[in-house]
Amino acid sequence: MKKYILSLLIATLTFSSCLDVDMVDRIEKEDGFFKTEDHALMAINGVYSTLYQFAYHKTNWPIILPTFEDAMFSTGTAVPATASNNTHSAGSAPVVNFWGTLYDGIKNANEVIARVPSIEFKSENDKSRIIAEAYFLRALYHYDLMRLFGGVNGIPIVTEPVTGIENAYIPQSSAEKVYESIINDFQYAAGMNDDGTPRLPKRLDTGYTVGRVTNGAAHALLAEIYLTLGRWRDAADEAQIVIDSNQYELVSDYRSLWDVDQESSAQKEHVFFVPFFRDKEASADVSLGSNIAHLFNPNGVEVGGKLLSGNPYGKGAGVHRVQKWFIKYFQDDQGNLGYSDPLVDASIDEAKLVSKDYRIETTFWRRFQQKNNTTGVLGNIVTAYPAAGGNTQENWGYIRKFIDPQGVNNRTNENDMPRLRLSDMYLIKAEALNELGEYTEACKAIDMVRERARKADGVGRDYPKYIGMDKSDNIGRTLTKQEFRWLVFMERGLEFAGEQKRWFDLIRMKYDENTLMYDYMKNTFIPSLPAADVQKQGVMAERKKYFPIPFAEVTRNNGVQQNPGY
Known part of the structure; x- marks a missing residue:
């Protein structure tokens, strides 16, 4: 491509x-x-x-x-x-x-x-x-x-x-x-x-x-802008234009969105993205390749092929880490694994630390092995929350979406920068219709995204539950407007983890009619969490709203x- x-x-x-x-x-x-x-x-x-x-x-x-x-x-x-x-x-x-x-x-x-x-x-x-x-x-x-x-x-x-x-x-x-x-x-x-x-x-x-x-990208950005401004009807209408254009589709397997070898398929869902590709003529910052794998993957994990000069292996820098509370929020404390993950050690009982949602499995690292970027020799096995065991155990997670095994440098990989996907349009529509009081249609929109997650890699799952009462496997009750708003906020958090949307959601959404979502998370939700689940390096402050x-x-x-x- x-x-x-x-x-x-x-x-x-x-x-x-x-x-x-x-x-x-x-x-x-x-x-x-x-x-x-x-x-x-x-x-x-x-x-x-x-x-x-x-x-x-x-x-x-x-x-x-x-x-x-x-x-x-x-x-x-x-x-x-x-x-x-x-x-x-x-x-x-x-x-x-x-x-x-x-x-x-x-x-x-x-x-x-x-x-x-x-x-x-x-x-x-x-x-x-x-x-x-x-x-x-x-x-x-x-x-x-x-x-x-x-x-x-x-x-x-x-x-x-x-x-x-x-x-x-x-x-x-x-x-x-x-x-x-x-x-x-x-x-x-x-x-x-x-x-x-x-x-x-x-x-x-x-x-x-x-x-x-493209035309679709222009309408998608208008939908996002109207949502930011609280122009709910306009936001829903613009999102519907993109949906009805029949130019985009939700890919069947969420994991394939991040597979650089399946980009042609992934682009069916990406309405607006910034493409990067492996650049064999340049390295690091001046290349035409992506830097995102280097930033998000754990330190020592190979994220690209051989470098052009110097150390031969491109690796992650572990710049960004995921708060334990965020991963824990989506965990199923009583389920079974239900999937085969090559990064999970079968000798360790992780049955109580599994995801309700396929997107958890495909979005966050559980276990990885570090590599010496000079010799290429494999070293420590590290487990990130919620996995256990290994030589080293860390109390936080890492984003696993962005890897390019064939990259020529840790900063010149094939990974594109996503800006707006079709799933954005469904969640924009769901959020806007909920604010307009059109609950049934809002449920249908968010359930389109949840249904794809339930399909997983082709073997269907029972999570996440449907929201609409017209579905047999639903959450069992009708949500209030405020509850639905929170649901969308967290749904967006999981669906778009690592895609640079969360901060914008925090400063545009409201928890209730009088409280900005950023203020609710900073003053109420985060302080209520167990201290062990929150790394204090992640400071929420008034001035960080801009x-x-x-x-x-x-x-x-x-x-x-x-x-x-x-």
Whole structure:
């Protein structure tokens, strides 16, 4: 599959500098640019390049977001640990680079939107697609900036090319105005050409490169945004558009979503994702490969093939660890194993430490063997909660989703970065309909996700129980609106564990009509747990509801105010 994105990524990283460094000066001097279709394609590839940057999906997205949530934590002295224990600052490199990289992407998108319309194309629909892609990406970058940094005072909205100092320092706009701009851009991207065809393809079919954005992705992001804003009907309607498009499906085996050898199948479910692939020409941070396996897998576990130089084996770093309470929440204390897991030691009785849900088994490590990354010699057997035995036993878990046995480096693997899957659409629909009082239909939506989990690897299971009373194997009662809301919150926590969604759910959802979910978890739920189930390195704090705006930005732009606590 990845051969289809090679040309896009090479062009992306080759030409991105054409548009993000000294933009105005370069364009004024290079009058030959923005004259041909090839120039337009080079330019939009420059806008796409932001997605793959180290400061975005390559590393910062998966390295920082988990440290702000309640179910994961990091240890040590590096940046993830400082964020986890609430000692990060407005000068932290990931914070600074997040802000700058996303605004560079926005500036690049503005150049495409302003200049491509004047270029003559053989096909007007091809021109329309490139412009729509720029609108989509501009909206996405504003959206992520708003969610990360704009919780109190909003963010600057940049919708015009920078022409000089007079429009280089734009003040913050309110959240209402920022979201209005974002929605307008996504609606444009999701719109139609004059001939009735969509500006963006419905799916990545012949003629479109895997990794480029689609009509379905635009509608999916609108659904997520409306959910964030509490526009329940709009959220349900946009999610339904994606479901009814028949362009996506829930893959039958949840485990196969994370198998790099089954990517073609997995992409049937991924509505929007950032593709990475094994890069034999580069290593570590500058490669076109994914870094996520290195970050999430336990220290010493082989997550990739041989390195290009130095130590021959790519391994996990154990940066992110899962809180014991989170795994324990989903455990079945009285069941039987019910499955064959090669990582489970048959000589140890683990019958009381098994999952109710197939997704537990496929999402979290139970047992792993460390490997010397110089000699390749296998070493300690380590058990992570809830397994027992081994040479070393740890009181927390690790995410097991992201591994690439054929990777060429611990930071240049095939694992894609998921953003929105079809299961998102069902859970968005379920949450929105519950808030609207449409309980029966909300149950049907969440049961679509639970039914896939029950199918497991082809041998059906009795867990998780159905929610809808129309199903014979259901939970046995009707839930209140608040109970259903909590159910969705935890369902999303398991379904999307390690996919960088939990923190956003914490700061947008409510536990009850008056209490933000983040505040409930911080002040009530977490303090009620046994001390042994909570690692204190994972600090929940008021200021961790938003990122700090980079110190340099606040200093040079009088129209930008720092978020509280920084």
